Amino acid sequence: xxxxxxxxxxxxxxxNDIQVALTDRLFFxxxxxxxxxxxxxxxxxxxxGGLAPTAIVMxxxxxxAQQFVNAMGSSHSFRIHVTDATQAQRQIEAGDIVxxxxxxxxxxxxxxxxxxxxxxxxxxxxxxxFTNDIRRAVPLxxxxxxxxxxxxxxxxxxxxxxxxxxxxxxxxxLAVSVVVAAVLITGIxxxxxxxAREYESNTIKxxxxxxxxxxxxxxxxxxxxxxxxxxxVVVVTGVVVLLVGARxxxxxxxxxxxxxxxxAAVSIGILAGSLLKRRQAAxxxxxxxxxxxxxxxxxxGPANWLGPVxxxxxxxxxxxxxxxxxxxxxxxxxxxxxxxxxxxxxxIGFAAVSIVASAxxxxxxxxxx
Amino acid sequence: xxxxxxxxxxxxxxxxxxxxxxxxxxxxGDFTAVxxxxxxVSRGEIFGxxxxxxxxxxxxxxxVSGLSQPSSGHVVVLGHDMATxxxxxxxxxxxxxxxxxxxxxxxxxxxxxxxxxxxxxxxxGLEKRMTQLLDLVQLQERRRSRVSTFSGGMKRRLALARALxxxxxxxxxxxxxxGVDVQSRRALWNYILDLKKxxxxxxxxxxxxxxxxxxxxxxxxxDHGQLIVEDTPANLKRKYGDTVIELMLDPEPQSExxxxxxxxxxxxxxxxxxxxxKVTVEGEQAVAGKVVMLVTRSxxxxxxxxxxxNLDDVFLSLTGRALRD
Numbered sequence: 001x002x003x004x005x006x007x008x009x010x011x012x013x014x015x016n017d018i019q020v021a022l023t024d025r026l027f028f029x030x031x032x033x034x035x036x037x038x039x040x041x042x043x044x045x046x047x048x049g050g051l052a053p054t055a056i057v058m059x060x061x062x063x064x065a066q067q068f069v070n071a072m073g074s075s076h077s078f079r080i081h082v083t084d085a086t087q088a089q090r091q092i093e094a095g096d097i098v099x100x101x102x103x104x105x106x107x108x109x110x111x112x113x114x115x116x117x118x119x120x121x122x123x124x125x126x127x128x129x130f131t132n133d134i135r136r137a138v139p140l141x142x143x144x145x146x147x148x149x150x151x152x153x154x155x156x157x158x159x160x161x162x163x164x165x166x167x168x169x170x171x172x173x174l175a176v177s178v179v180v181a182a183v184l185i186t187g188i189x190x191x192x193x194x195x196a197r198e199y200e201s202n203t204i205k206x207x208x209x210x211x212x213x214x215x216x217x218x219x220x221x222x223x224x225x226x227x228x229x230x231x232x233v234v235v236v237t238g239v240v241v242l243l244v245g246a247r248x249x250x251x252x253x254x255x256x257x258x259x260x261x262x263x264a265a266v267s268i269g270i271l272a273g274s275l276l277k278r279r280q281a282a283x284x285x286x287x288x289x290x291x292x293x294x295x296x297x298x299x300x301g302p303a304n305w306l307g308p309v310x311x312x313x314x315x316x317x318x319x320x321x322x323x324x325x326x327x328x329x330x331x332x333x334x335x336x337x338x339x340x341x342x343x344x345x346x347x348i349g350f351a352a353v354s355i356v357a358s359a360x361x362x363x364x365x366x367x368x369x
Numbered sequence: 370x371x372x373x374x375x376x377x378x379x380x381x382x383x384x385x386x387x388x389x390x391x392x393x394x395x396x397x398g399d400f401t402a403v404x405x406x407x408x409x410v411s412r413g414e415i416f417g418x419x420x421x422x423x424x425x426x427x428x429x430x431x432x433v434s435g436l437s438q439p440s441s442g443h444v445v446v447l448g449h450d451m452a453t454x455x456x457x458x459x460x461x462x463x464x465x466x467x468x469x470x471x472x473x474x475x476x477x478x479x480x481x482x483x484x485x486x487x488x489x490x491x492x493x494g495l496e497k498r499m500t501q502l503l504d505l506v507q508l509q510e511r512r513r514s515r516v517s518t519f520s521g522g523m524k525r526r527l528a529l530a531r532a533l534x535x536x537x538x539x540x541x542x543x544x545x546x547x548g549v550d551v552q553s554r555r556a557l558w559n560y561i562l563d564l565k566k567x568x569x570x571x572x573x574x575x576x577x578x579x580x581x582x583x584x585x586x587x588x589x590x591x592d593h594g595q596l597i598v599e600d601t602p603a604n605l606k607r608k609y610g611d612t613v614i615e616l617m618l619d620p621e622p623q624s625e626x627x628x629x630x631x632x633x634x635x636x637x638x639x640x641x642x643x644x645x646x647k648v649t650v651e652g653e654q655a656v657a658g659k660v661v662m663l664v665t666r667s668x669x670x671x672x673x674x675x676x677x678x679n680l681d682d683v684f685l686s687l688t689g690r691a692l693r694d
Contacts, residue, residue, distance in 0.1 A: 005489045008486050008489065009486060009487060009489075011486070012482075012483055012486030012487060015483075016472065016475070016479075016483050019474070019475055019479060020472060020474045020475065023474040024474070201470075201472075201473070202466070202468040202469075202470050203470050203471070203472055204470075205436065205464070205466045205468070205470040206470045206471075206472075206483075206484065206487070207487070208435075208436055209434060209435070209436065209459060209462070209464050210459060210484075210487035210488060211456060211457075211459035211460045211487075211488060211489070212487045212488075212489075
């Protein structure tokens, strides 16, 4: 029976690839070290870029001065610590901090008397990203402080209505994108290695000479490589859940999406490996392909925020749909229309098209002499 | 497009050809690996493709097995055109590629099981068949050992067992004893000869005339992708001599001497390259004494050597130049 025969081929190829990969040290390197490295690099990047380290020198310890410091701390822009003027000077000269905000003496008294208060802000304007954060955030902190300390004087107030049910911190948001990137880079790498290895070791002849349907050979490779990568997905997701604190609101959905995304990535990798036929070429291509895909797929916010051109390019990337779907599984929201179902269908489409293309490549493959 | 006048034998014909090549040419860019090759291999025959490295043997076997497509001409296997029907034919074909194509990280048994799954060998009786084949190739005790720990000969034997696992009608063996020690070579020859007893057809490529002589019903000698000669080993031997006498002379012989040698009774051929005279002798006739007597009249005999003809000798006779590599 054809279905039974095809399933037998899929199972055999999957089992074969698993057995071979488990004897290969490259598998452990690619399967665990690269995705974890990817994860940590981007989380460190997010942590280092999120809050500007700022020292506060308090020459007045009155309640209003304290309230101002609290307003700065609640602004989500500073990582503040209180110190003395000498220490603050040393820290900014050493490059340990971006700014020093000095609360002048008689801060409380002058405010209560309605006198103008000059607030010295020393900024290390080394690069404009952090400098502008300070330039934007200090006035906002002052406004926020005024709104709470003198509510009668601040008569214009924003009435925020939230689209989402809850706020999501930047790092847990970004961590989800990084999980997707780690899953994709692992899948593409492992898929390309599994396919290219057949050509390098000439075992491709065993597959080419067999009567097995080519699609079943490609599908077997996808199944085997996805199973091989389950461990990597669990470890990477576990790091995000346990260390970053991003808890999936739909855990079962997350499991399904992780397997689907891995299948799509592996399928793309197998196609790349079948075309390149050499691991030495496939590995840098897989890494080189994943990084731009990551940045053009809206990892830091919805891809539509990248503008019309950026948004259109993102639509071509499987990572865009995977990030959307993972954000839904982790945080319960849809970052960009249309729907989770669309994301799933598109990811299945990427996998199916890649499997068919790999089967076509295998069918067209000929030996080089 | 069919080659002119080419009509493949039908599968239903009991004595139909197992392999038919008609005007087959294979080009890789500007390089022509096989040029206008026409051959027919009968069912139940062991047919040898003989030639030096780069002569087009492997390219030919790749086209016959469907691993490569001819640039022009037709390859018909068991009555089916390989250009259109190769997938359907694969179950009837067994192949021992030159590189064996075994998964070195896996055991012998795992390689056989994988092959059985790919070729849909019935699970019932599979264990018994694997055991029989591993017994046949004397690898039963190593069935659970990793292939990477096997010698070259063991790998070739395992590749042969794997090729036989799905009981193919036609078997390709590309350089089956390349890099194999003498003992393993003899064992492999015995397995291949057993195939003939089972009525199977085999196409073998080899560098060794001795091997072709031991195994093949008929031979085709290729050079630079072209068919030089096609005949039975017996006819080739008859034609190119049972014995070759090599004589190193000082000074180099004159053409008159070579002519006199050619006219001697029982001498099939005389060639002369760089002072070395090769006299090919037909049958069992004892002409060595006459040859020596003749050459020592005009030259000093520096050395003399007598041996059965090898591919080099046949090549020299056929092409007037030494075998490459």
